[in-house]
Amino acid sequence: MKTILQLFKKDYTLFFKDKVAMGLTFIVPIVLIYIFGKVFGSVGGGDEHLQLGFINKSSAPVAKKLERVLDTTKTFALVKNYKDETGNIVLYDTNMIKTHIKSGKFSSALIIPEDAYTDTSKSLKLIFFYDPKNQFETQLIDGMLQQTIMQQFPELFQQSMTRQAETDLGKEKGGMFNSEIARTVNKFYKIDTSVLLNKNLNSQSDTAMSTGGNNMFKNIVNIEKQQLVGKDIANPMATRSVGGWAMMFLLFTITGSATSLLDEKKSGVMIRILSAPVTSTHILWSKYLFNMSLGIIQLFVMFLFGYLIFNIDIFSNLFNLVLIILAASTACTAFGMLLASLVNTPRQANGWGTFLILMMSAVGGAWFPVSLMPASIQFFSKLTIVYWSVEGFLAVLWRGAGFMDIWQYLAVLFGISIVINLFSIYKFKRGNVF
Amino acid sequence: MIQIKNITKRYKNITALDDVSLEIKSGEFFGLLGPNGAGKSTLMSLLSGYLDADEGTITFKDSIISRDSMKVRKKFGLAPQSLALYEDISAEANLKIFGSMYLMNKDILKAAIEEKLYTAGLFERKKDIVKTFSGGMKRRLNLVAALLHSPKVLLCDEPTVGVDPQSRNAIFDYLQKINKEENITVIYTTHYMEEAERLCKRIAIIDMGKIIAQGTKDELLNLLPYKEEIFIGKNEKTKSVLDSLGKFGEIIEHAEQYEVKLQGDFKLSDVFKLFEDSGIGYNNIDFRKPTLEELFLNLTGRRLRD
Numbered sequence: 001m002k003t004i005l006q007l008f009k010k011d012y013t014l015f016f017k018d019k020v021a022m023g024l025t026f027i028v029p030i031v032l033i034y035i036f037g038k039v040f041g042s043v044g045g046g047d048e049h050l051q052l053g054f055i056n057k058s059s060a061p062v063a064k065k066l067e068r069v070l071d072t073t074k075t076f077a078l079v080k081n082y083k084d085e086t087g088n089i090v091l092y093d094t095n096m097i098k099t100h101i102k103s104g105k106f107s108s109a110l111i112i113p114e115d116a117y118t119d120t121s122k123s124l125k126l127i128f129f130y131d132p133k134n135q136f137e138t139q140l141i142d143g144m145l146q147q148t149i150m151q152q153f154p155e156l157f158q159q160s161m162t163r164q165a166e167t168d169l170g171k172e173k174g175g176m177f178n179s180e181i182a183r184t185v186n187k188f189y190k191i192d193t194s195v196l197l198n199k200n201l202n203s204q205s206d207t208a209m210s211t212g213g214n215n216m217f218k219n220i221v222n223i224e225k226q227q228l229v230g231k232d233i234a235n236p237m238a239t240r241s242v243g244g245w246a247m248m249f250l251l252f253t254i255t256g257s258a259t260s261l262l263d264e265k266k267s268g269v270m271i272r273i274l275s276a277p278v279t280s281t282h283i284l285w286s287k288y289l290f291n292m293s294l295g296i297i298q299l300f301v302m303f304l305f306g307y308l309i310f311n312i313d314i315f316s317n318l319f320n321l322v323l324i325i326l327a328a329s330t331a332c333t334a335f336g337m338l339l340a341s342l343v344n345t346p347r348q349a350n351g352w353g354t355f356l357i358l359m360m361s362a363v364g365g366a367w368f369p370v371s372l373m374p375a376s377i378q379f380f381s382k383l384t385i386v387y388w389s390v391e392g393f394l395a396v397l398w399r400g401a402g403f404m405d406i407w408q409y410l411a412v413l414f415g416i417s418i419v420i421n422l423f424s425i426y427k428f429k430r431g432n433v434f
Numbered sequence: 435m436i437q438i439k440n441i442t443k444r445y446k447n448i449t450a451l452d453d454v455s456l457e458i459k460s461g462e463f464f465g466l467l468g469p470n471g472a473g474k475s476t477l478m479s480l481l482s483g484y485l486d487a488d489e490g491t492i493t494f495k496d497s498i499i500s501r502d503s504m505k506v507r508k509k510f511g512l513a514p515q516s517l518a519l520y521e522d523i524s525a526e527a528n529l530k531i532f533g534s535m536y537l538m539n540k541d542i543l544k545a546a547i548e549e550k551l552y553t554a555g556l557f558e559r560k561k562d563i564v565k566t567f568s569g570g571m572k573r574r575l576n577l578v579a580a581l582l583h584s585p586k587v588l589l590c591d592e593p594t595v596g597v598d599p600q601s602r603n604a605i606f607d608y609l610q611k612i613n614k615e616e617n618i619t620v621i622y623t624t625h626y627m628e629e630a631e632r633l634c635k636r637i638a639i640i641d642m643g644k645i646i647a648q649g650t651k652d653e654l655l656n657l658l659p660y661k662e663e664i665f666i667g668k669n670e671k672t673k674s675v676l677d678s679l680g681k682f683g684e685i686i687e688h689a690e691q692y693e694v695k696l697q698g699d700f701k702l703s704d705v706f707k708l709f710e711d712s713g714i715g716y717n718n719i720d721f722r723k724p725t726l727e728e729l730f731l732n733l734t735g736r737r738l739r740d
Contacts, residue, residue: 268516272579275482275512275589276535277504 020351028355036362038377049077050141051371053097053109053129058116062124066112066149075144079106098129101228104391104399107131107371108141123222124149131229133240133398134369142225149221230398238310243393244366246302247386250332251357253298254291258336259349261287261433266346270434280434284337284425291336295329312397320396320406327413328389334420335385341427360384365391388412435460435619436481436587441490443476450476452643453490458621458636460586463613465634466623467726469738473643474623475515478591481621482512494587508536511580515591515623517572518579521565525556525575528564529582536583543582550578554608570601574608581612587619588612594629606633625738627726639730646733651726658724658732660684660695664705665720667691675712679705 015021056067070076082100084090092100097109111127128145132138166174233239261283264270273283303321306312314321339356343349361367363377364386370378381387392409395401428434436458443451451473458464466474479485480492483499483506492499497506519528526547533543551557554574564572573593580588590609594602610633613620624630630637631651638648647654655661660683666672668690676692679685682705683697696705709719730738 267520268514268518269520271479271482271484271514271516272512272518272532273535274484275507275510275514276532276583277507277537278535279501 020345020348024351024355028351032355032358032362035359035377038374050075050137050144051106052076052078052141052145053092053101053106054078054080054111055092055094055097055109056112057114058112059114060117062117063112066124069148070110073148075148076141079109098228101129101131102399103401103405104131104133104395107134107137110145126221126223128223128225129228130225131399132227132236133230133394134371135236135240137369137372140372146221146223233398234311234313238306239312239397240394242303242306242310242312243390243397244361244386246299246393247328247332247364247389248357248361248366249302250295250298250328251335251360251386252353254295254329254332254336255339255349255353255357256336257291257294258287258333258340259343259346259353261340262343262346262349265433274434280428283434284428288333288337288421291333292329295332296325299325299329314397317396317400317402320401320403321393323403323410324389324392324396324406324413327392327410327417328385330417331385331389331413331420334417334424337424338420338427340433341424341431344432360386363387364389385413385416388416435495436621437491437493438477438481439491439493441477441480441487441492443473443480443485443487449643451480451487454640454643454645455490456638456645456648458619461613461617461619463610463620463622463633463635465630465637466621466640467625467627467630467637467730467738468623468640469625469736472625472640474625474640475591476643477640478512478514478589478621478623481587482510482589483507484512508583509586510589511583511585511587512589513577513580513591513593515595517576519564519572519575522563524561524563525551525567526560528575529579532579533582538583546582546584550581553611554578555604568601570597570604573597573601573605577605577608581618584616585618587621590620590622592623592625594624594626602629609633627730627738631726637726639726639733641730641734647729654726654729655724658729660697660724662696662702663722663724664694664696665691665722666694666714667718669718671712671714672718675708675714678708678712 015025052070054067054070056063058064067078070078079092081089081091082096090096092109094111097111100106101109108128108130111129113125113127116125128142130138130142162174162178165177168174169177230236230239261270264273270283274280303312303314303325307314335356339349339353343352363373363381364370364384365381366386370381370387373381388409392406392413395406395409399405436456438454438456438458441451441454442449454473454477466477468474476485480487481499483501483503486501494506494509497503499506499510520531529547529551530543533546538546547560548557551560554577556571556574556578559567559571564575567575577588577590577593580590588609593609594605597605606629609620609622612618620633622630622633634651636648636650637654638645639654640646647657666679672692676685679692679694682694682700684695686693686695709716727738730736
């Protein structure tokens with residue numbers, strides 16, 4: 001037993017002397033849990049607003065009320081206008097809101113048409129444009145929209161039933177039927193239904209009554225849904241997710257490869273190579289080119305696999321896909337080289353690499369739409385390679401974007417690469433790898 | 435051929451080499467003997483051009499060796515102290531990689547690989563993965579990798595670390611062979627004085643970044659104040675002759691022996707006569723030549739392996 005205790009003690013002594021192991025055991029999981037909690041914890045229930053394009057063409061009070069309700073709810077941030085080319089703020093029209101959804105500015109819009117609710121309407125008519133590039137986001141917006149409308153408009157339900165009875169039974173019998181129902185409800189449930197029966201739907205009541213049921217909802221609020229992007233995509237789910245997963249694995253591959261510099265240093269191979277007519281510049285260039293080409297090949301193989309197995313269309317926009325692959329590989333290689341320049345041992349590289357890749361993947365939208373994350377996290381999303389790469393892949397594969405639509409992704413990724421590379425070279429020159 | 439002039443190299447606050455000067459001749463088997471941390475590997479790194487000195491110059495046939503001197507560096511081959519090999523690929527694949535660093539013609543490289551592997555006794559194992567090799571075989575492969583481009587100078591940084599005596603002999607034979615037959619200058623670092631004595635024509639003893647002595651083995655041993663030592667087992671008879679022995683040199687008493695460091699002018703026959711007259715048998719007497727270990731002890735007060 002004493003021997004076991006001594007060995008047990010030895011392991012703890014070694015563990016506490018290894019700062020990297022301690023960091024990986026305690027600090028990294030705590031930081032990751034915090035970040036994942038921030039990313040996933042607020043979805044649909046946090047204080048953050050979901051962006052929703054909005055046009056109200058109706059003059060009906062119910063439409064005004066709906067706009068006011070959506071304006072004040074915490075769930076949505078209505079986007080009603082945009083800046084035109086001259087910098088003027090312009091209210092959206094239907095065509096422009098469609099254009100902005102197609103270009104990925106936001107994923108959904110609600111249109112209240114002129115004839116949304118007239119004197120003879122049995123239901124409220126709405127139009128919902130959407131781009132399901134992030135299916136979860138679209139479903140969430142759709143669901144939250146329905147919930148908001150039903151929570152705020154219980155009288156819609158009542159009024160709809162009253163009008164339906166009068167249509168089916170005639171005005172007189174329908175009126176009698178409605179009165180009988182109201183009396184029965186009043187008798188057994190002590191609810192004064194006359195208030196609702198006599199209420200004009202276009203009045204501005206704030207009565208709250210929660211109700212549900214999808215079929216019922218459809219009869220009361222008629223939402224015409226139009227998918228603007230991705231209708232022809234053969235496998236939407238795979239097309240949406242392939243970029244994110246590909247990026248995460250690419251980062252793992254390239255980080256491992258870049259940090260092989262440290263293995264070569266440790267094994268003495270670096271001394272042998274540098275004693276030949278080879279300079280550190282030669283080594284850095286060769287490593288950079290190798291990692292970049294490896295990244296390009298890996299991404300191609302993954303997309304080709306996606307094409308063969310999941311029928312992802314990679315050929316109809318191949319040129320632009322190649323450009324994004326090139327930019328993503330360049331940026332990932334820069335990240336790998338940066339890591340190699342900052343750490344001292346292969347073990348540190350593995351620890352930091354795993355931590356940063358998981359964090360970038362979570363925050364950058366590899367697993368989950370960035371638009372559903374808190375605004376504070378979304379700020380950091382835009383600092384990651386994963387975000388710009390995933391958005392680039394989505395633009396090319398989902399929206400079939402051309403060069404003019406993807407140049408900003410390319411510019412950001414190449415820009416990040418240049419900045420990181422310059423810093424890495426500075427660190428390599430002063431570090432102890434060479 | 436190689437001139438090292440007033441070289442100083444520092445790592446932050448540590449001075450690894452302090453005003454070191456040496457001259458190594460063409461075709462020489464030159465030894466650099468010193469304990470761990472003496473500065474041997476740093477000097478090898480400077481000679482190979484892997485590091486630059488803070489002060490002083492190193493020249494090879496009047497050309498300065500530095501990190502930027504690509505042409506001169508081709509004349510050198512470095513076998514680093516660590517096994518600088520890719521363990522998961524074959525011996526041949528390793529050599530192809532390292533040979534290609536010198537931009538060798540493909541056919542010439544292939545021929546060089548076969549020839550050097552044959553000379554090193556590794557030809558039969560050329561397709562085998564390096565991690566399946568014994569320690570001695572890896573060490574030999576480490577040397578072969580440094581010789582592919584036919585360098586004029588081979589830098590061997592402690593090439594026998596972790597090697598069994600049999601493999602060590604194979605490495606010695608190999609190095610002596612290439613030194614003699616190919617006229618390659620060998621600069622050999624070690625902390626084993628036996629290796630330096632056995633292999634090297636000239637030896638520099640280095641300690642704490644300074645060259646404390648250099649020359650042939652005999653020249654170095656001449657630096658000692660005594661030429662021979664006699665060890666005599668302790669007993670009543672030997673005790674009785676201690677006073678008489680004292681005139682031949684300094685006597686040091688050990689647990690079971692007396693050590694006499696013979697100094698000054700005398701005839702060795704006088705010593706033997708003394709033993710004979712005192713009835714001390716030769717089986718109780720051990721004559722020894724001093725070694726470089728004793729020279730190091732004499733110069734520094736420490737042993738080589740301290």
